[in-house]
Amino acid sequence: xxxxxxxxxxxxxxxxxxxxxxxxxxxxxxxxxxxxxxxxxxxxxxxxxxxxxxxxxxxxxxxxxxxxxxxxxxxxxxxxxxxxxxxxxxxxxxxxxxxxxxxxxxxxxxxxxx
Amino acid sequence: xxxxxxxxxxxxxxxxxxxxxxxxxxxxxxxxxxxxxxxxxxxxxxxxxxxxxxxxxxxxxxxxxxxxxxxxxxxxxxxxxxxxxxxxxxxxxxxxxxxxxxxxxxxxxxxx
Numbered sequence: 410x411x412x413x414x415x416x417x418x419x420x421x422x423x424x425x426x427x428x429x430x431x432x433x434x435x436x437x438x439x440x441x442x443x444x445x446x447x448x449x450x451x452x453x454x455x456x457x458x459x460x461x462x463x464x465x466x467x468x469x470x471x472x473x474x475x476x477x478x479x480x481x482x483x484x485x486x487x488x489x490x491x492x493x494x495x496x497x498x499x500x501x502x503x504x505x506x507x508x509x510x511x512x513x514x515x516x517x518x519x520x521x522x523x
Numbered sequence: 524x525x526x527x528x529x530x531x532x533x534x535x536x537x538x539x540x541x542x543x544x545x546x547x548x549x550x551x552x553x554x555x556x557x558x559x560x561x562x563x564x565x566x567x568x569x570x571x572x573x574x575x576x577x578x579x580x581x582x583x584x585x586x587x588x589x590x591x592x593x594x595x596x597x598x599x600x601x602x603x604x605x606x607x608x609x610x611x612x613x614x615x616x617x618x619x620x621x622x623x624x625x626x627x628x629x630x631x632x633x634x635x
Contacts, residue, residue: 413566442622449532449627450627451527451529451612451624451625451626451627451628452567452612452623452625454622454623454624457622465622499566499567501566506622511557511569511572512569512622512623513568513569514559514566514567514568515566516564516565516566517566
């Protein structure tokens with residue numbers, strides 16, 4: 410496989426459930442990101458990892474917990490979510506954090522919280 | 524300061540027409556302005572990008588026009604085709620930034 414792969418593609422979870430989203434990149438990049446995409450809103454940056462260290466956390470509620478065990482894998486652990494957390498969650502990767510570095514996105518996980 | 528404002532929210536263009544999407548920003552530190560294209564069920568993909576040292580960049584049917592004094596930039600799609608139907612996002616970042624700031628997106632429909 411090439412590019413950025415996200416699993417699962419679709420997820421329905423109750424507010425008391427615990428689930429995890431997975432992202433894997435096969436591009437040899439060293440920076441990875443989680444974005445949230447809601448209808449009629451800009452893509453919201455959630456977390457940035459560079460060389461497996463978190464470098465940015467944009468005031469995301471603690472019910473979202475990221476994990477980056479190595480430069481190829483990124484997880485988003487979910488627990489006690491709210492219905493307003495329903496959205497498309499996009500993972501992206503890039504070669505470094507330099508200005509102008511192209512970000513490559515996965516297809517996203519469509520999350521529905523019931 | 525960190526916002527990128529994009530308009531229109533949706534756009535319908537006839538095949539062969541010109542599609543124009545506009546973006547405005549406030550942070551003068553922004554110095555990289557890409558456009559991303561997203562098809563249904565797919566993640567966004569880089570389409571074309573510009574830096575403020577040039578006023579225009581063209582790649583095939585896609586052109587970015589940049590007005591630094593007005594803090595505005597726009598995407599023009601010439602000879603629009605049904606295959607161009609997608610959601611387009613403008614974005615911005617700066618030299619010190621760690622990630623892109625995106626606009627809300629424009630859904631383009633090109634009718635045949």
